[in-house]
Amino acid sequence: MSRLLSRKVFKTFLKFHEPCCLSSMQQLLKPTRVLANKVQYINEDRPEFPGSKSVFVNKLKFLWPEKMEGIPVYRVMNRKGEIYDSSEDPGLSKETVIKMYKDMTMLNTMDRILYESQRQGRISFYMTNFGEEGTHIGTAAALNPKDLVFGQYREAGVLMWRGFTLDQFMNQCYGSCEDMGKGRQMPVHYGSKDLHFVTISSPLATQMPQASGAAYGFKRAQNGLCVICYFGEGAASEGDAHAALNFAATLECPVIFFCRNNGYAISTPTRDQYRGDGIASRGIGYGMVTARVDGNDVFAVYKVTKAAREICVQENRPVLIEAMTYRIGHHSTSDDSSAYRSVDEVSHWNKEDTPIARLRLYMIKKGWWNDDAEKEWKQDSKKQASHGSLCKS
Amino acid sequence: MAACRGKSLLTQQAWRFFQRNFSQTTPVAAQLTVRDALNAAIDEEIKRDPRVFLMGEEVAHYDGAYKVSKNLWKKHGDGRIIDTPITEMGFAGLAVGAAMAGLRPICEFMTFNFSMQAIDQVINSAAKTYYMSAGMVPVPIVFRGPNGSAVGVAAQHSQCFAAWYGHCPGLKVISPWSAEDCKGLLKSAIRDPNPVVFLENEVMYGQPFEMSEEAMSENFLLPIGKAxxxxxxxxxxxxxxxxxxxxxxxxxxxxxxxxxxxxxxxxxxxxxxxxxxxxxxxxxxxxxxxxxxxxxxxxxxxxxxxxxxxxxxxxxxxxxxxxxxxxxxxxxxxxxxxxxxxxxxxxxxxxxxxxxxxx
CATH class of the missing domain: 3.40.50.920 (Rossmann fold)
Known part of the structure; x- marks a missing residue:
């Protein structure tokens, strides 16, 4: 039989055959590609459907997600501040590591003061960053300071790393006359054009397709920069999240989607939010380069972000990073988290695994930090932060 | 206003005393906050009609972001009070489908500001299906949640959607003020065969109002469309x-x-x-x-x-x-x-x- 049949001839041919013969005919004649009006048939074992890339199987087999191994969590440093594999140590200078530590702890101090300000009725609302400092500083340090940031609302550390001053934070939260945003936005909805940080927007996940769009612009501009978009595992349930990831992948945009999976979306635990293997598993589905990282290990976050940035900029393709972490504070001042999680659970994380404690242990081991330095910095940072707050109120 | 606030402090204590006796059969004329009036309306309608259920973000285990559904999950369980993932478009669409299948969902938006994420389901599906199906497919849903400005939450949390939804044929739109309004109108909304947008106000939730014996009764309904x-x-x-x-x-x-x-x-x-x-x-x-x-x-x-x-x-x-x-x-x-x-x-x-x- 001729290996090349015109479509018309083939259709006529089928008409004269009983359906029972069809299957054997089809096994013989496997279409490989459609060229204008011509279909090529060869005996081939690989499916050539335009929408898939895989093999044929002859046994029915469902894919059971629970039988698959979960995506591993990358980390560089253990809870004692020890590096597992020296070849993975980012080898940051003493100066950089101390800035990381100081920014992470300053963020904590500022959070405490502004949280209390809300409790005292001086400001209407606040959101702390406790427990997630590693994801902020680790990513911020790895980016080009001109890379555009789309935050969700709990990324104050990124701004702090880039040089947003305590005064600027306070002015925004108090809506004072010196606020760059002219007192228009509610607290923690920071933004800074100078620092390439897009003003925070309350409705969840709206920043995600916007990030894909901005990255598309960067791709067109060929400016060597990328976009980073932060979002929570709860926001990943919004329709916008799907659209953002799919567009970024198909339009091949230089954007890092950085998920802070902190266990809770206000009160909703991950178990009620999704049933898959976190958010990372979705990246694969969208054809995105994907990694999962220990968000409480600031070095691992730094490394993965740095590498993701290279992929983004050099290959013009998006990367999804899922950072596993734990929100130690309440969602916001409108939330009391004791209603949905035990105090023991929170104190376990607070005692056993915070990014700040890990980094401090690393610094002490290196001989870069000690009790005296800690004491002095605590006093100094508290003084700086409360001075700012007192001036505003 | 100041005088009014002073009075409400006193009456809140009275209300707490009253709350303990709420389940008694004799109706007592008393004070009720807007929040508790809404809670009572949902509670009573869920008890009355097995098709009614409440769904939304954290309405079950967490009692609702503004505690309107307090204790309802404990009372009625997973089958009637349902927590959803954070996808407004998703659960609004789910409510539309459930209503098409004969249930009577109450769909809570954490605030109506976030109903913007779901507005296609509200307008294009919930409001229009009854008309487009020539009356064959009713979509009885209540979309409810706080609307309008609260305090200190700025542009994206402070919009009034009365005019937005009021514009659309196929919807009924209720914007109650007092506890009596909330109880009587929410009950009517749940029983109504049409999709109803029920616009509450966050600032009003804690406000107590006098309730007549009649308003406290399980049969108390207020007519939709009457000022x-x-x-x-x-x-x-x-x-x-x-x-x-x-x-x-x-x-x-x-x-x-x-x-x-x-x-x-x-x-x-x-x-x-x-x-x-x-x-x-x-x-x-x-x-x-x-x-x-x-x-x-x-x-x-x-x-x-x-x-x-x-x-x-x-x-x-x-x-x-x-x-x-x-x-x-x-x-x-x-x-x-x-x-x-x-x-x-x-x-x-x-x-x-x-x-x-x-x-």
């Missing part, structure tokens, strides 16, 4: 909905001291609008001021103006109708700006004086 005259008067009509009804009453009290008697109409329903009550009142007072928290352009007040012009009471007007509305800007955060963007009693008083041409 209520909260205060009778002969000199001028004030029409408002939601929280601004209370502000109108405050303004009316102050104006009464100056010898001006205001008639205050609580609209209760935005769509279908109770034109008759407003028209009759205008024929009596010959002056009208509309009051709302939303923006002026194409707003509720604008619609009332149009209806009066087209209707029988136009020739009874002795002065142009005036609108008191939220400022025509996204809500600012800073307190001084926010206060100026929201209508205050002073704005109402000024408009009344202007309408009556008094100083």
């Amino acid at each position: 209520k005259i909260e205060r009778a008067g002969n000199h001028i009509t004030l029409v408002a909905h939601s929280r601004l009804v209370g502000v109108c009453l405050d303004a009316a009290k102050e104006l009464a001291g100056m010898g001006v008697e205001c008639e205050v109409i609580n609209m209760r329903t935005i769509r279908p609008m109770d034109e008759e009550t407003i028209v009759k009142s205008v024929m009596k007072t010959n002056h009208l001021v509309t009051v709302e928290g939303g923006w002026p352009q194409f707003g509720v007040g604008a619609e009332i103006c149009a209806r009066i012009m087209e209707g029988p009471s136009f020739n009874y007007l002795d002065a142009p109708i005036l609108r008191v509305t939220g400022a025509d800007v996204p809500m600012p955060y800073a307190k001084t700006l926010e206060d100026n963007a929201n209508p205050q009693a002073g704005n109402i008083i000024r408009s009344v004086k202007k309408s009556l041409n008094i100083k």
